[in-house]
Amino acid sequence: MNIKRKGKKGLDFADSGALSDLAFLLIVFFIVIAVFNINKGFILGLPQKGSTKIVNVEEIIKVSLDENNDLLYKDRKLTLDELKILVSDRLEIRPNMTFLLKIKPETAYQNVVNIVDMVRELDVENFSFAMIEE
Amino acid sequence: MKIKRHKKLKPLLPINSMSDIAFLLLIFIMLLSLINYRREIKIEYPEAEYQEVTQKDKNFELYISRTGDIYYKGNTVTIGSLEGCLVDVLAKNPDTMVHIKADKNTEYKNVDGVINILKLLQHRVVSLVVKETE
Numbered sequence: 072m073n074i075k076r077k078g079k080k081g082l083d084f085a086d087s088g089a090l091s092d093l094a095f096l097l098i099v100f101f102i103v104i105a106v107f108n109i110n111k112g113f114i115l116g117l118p119q120k121g122s123t124k125i126v127n128v129e130e131i132i133k134v135s136l137d138e139n140n141d142l143l144y145k146d147r148k149l150t151l152d153e154l155k156i157l158v159s160d161r162l163e164i165r166p167n168m169t170f171l172l173k174i175k176p177e178t179a180y181q182n183v184v185n186i187v188d189m190v191r192e193l194d195v196e197n198f199s200f201a202m203i204e205e
Numbered sequence: 206m207k208i209k210r211h212k213k214l215k216p217l218l219p220i221n222s223m224s225d226i227a228f229l230l231l232i233f234i235m236l237l238s239l240i241n242y243r244r245e246i247k248i249e250y251p252e253a254e255y256q257e258v259t260q261k262d263k264n265f266e267l268y269i270s271r272t273g274d275i276y277y278k279g280n281t282v283t284i285g286s287l288e289g290c291l292v293d294v295l296a297k298n299p300d301t302m303v304h305i306k307a308d309k310n311t312e313y314k315n316v317d318g319v320i321n322i323l324k325l326l327q328h329r330v331v332s333l334v335v336k337e338t339e
Contacts, residue, residue, distance in 0.1 A: 094227030101234040108243070110264070110304050111256045112334040117324050176314035180307050181251045183316075184335055188253040202317040 113187050118199075126197075130168045132161055135203065136186065138177035151185060159193050169197040176202055244279030246270065250336040251309035259332035261302035265294050266334075269307035273315035288322050295328060306334045 118124070134154065135143045142149045144157065161168050172186055183200070190198045246268040267287065268276040275282050277290055294301050303323060307316050316333075323331055 091224035091227045094224055094231050097231050098227065098234055101231070101238055105234070105238055109258060110260045110266070110306075110332060110334045111336070112259050112304070112332050113253070113256060114259050114330060114332050117320065117329055117331055119324065119327060174313050174317075176312060176317070178313045179309065180311050180313055180316055181309035183313050184251040184253050184309070184333065187333065188255055188335075191253075191255040202314060 113184075113191065115187075126169050130165050131171055132158060132168060133171045133173065134186075135173040135175070136178050136182055137175045138179075140179070140182045142186075151189060154186075155189055155193065158189070158195065162193060162195065167197065168195070169199060170195045172198070172200040173203050174200060176205060246276045246279070246306075248306060248308040249310060250306070250334065252338045253335040254338050256335050256337065259302060259304065259334065261300070263298045263301040264304060265291070265301050266304045266306060267319065269305065269311055269315050269319065271308040271310050273311055275315075275319065284318055284322065287319070288326070291322060291326055291328070295326060302330065302332055303328060304332045304334050 132144070134149075137143070142151065142154050144154065149157065158168075158170060170190060172183075174183055187198075187200075243266060248268055248270060266277075267282075270276065275284070275287055277287060282290065291303070305316060305319055320331060
């Protein structure tokens, strides 16, 4: 009787498909993780300590921020929206205006970030901030 | 005469090498993420809408907790030792971007202390890291 020999089956090419799928999923996972690690925020230019700059008084908006998140402009309390309107109105008249923010030491950092965010939104070129020394 | 018919071959995609490439890529990305590994300190990031990517090739990240503790590479540092670290890093790479990751509820004076050191060292740029408003 002639016994048929079974031909040696090679590795099926399609078998490793799941393996590459898995590897690519892992790659995507690591790439996504890497994207999450990117820092986002505000880049601020710092002046030299003790340096001064002469600015036209009429071109300054001086606002102070206290620990209760109260914004004070010329002894008048403002909300963030009111301040936004004030600054954008002033920008139309004086595009080179300087926004000067004085911050009380106990103020929560988020409140300061809110102001910087507003300054970025309105595209204020000259923005200066300093802590009120006690 | 009997003509032998050729058996139709099943169409197969040779994807064996695909998994090799995928795993090599995977190893490469895993190594990269290991190099970029950083010790995160648990803080509540401040939120803002108009942020930009502040990540650079060389980065110096420091964390400020709610209580005002400063962390660098996972360890608490004092203002004095931070100055030393900054001098070392900035002397090697003056283009290093300094990222301040402060808790949104921390008092501003804690952030100002770090900014003052940067001013003293005549480092002109700082990045205030925030997260997108939810």
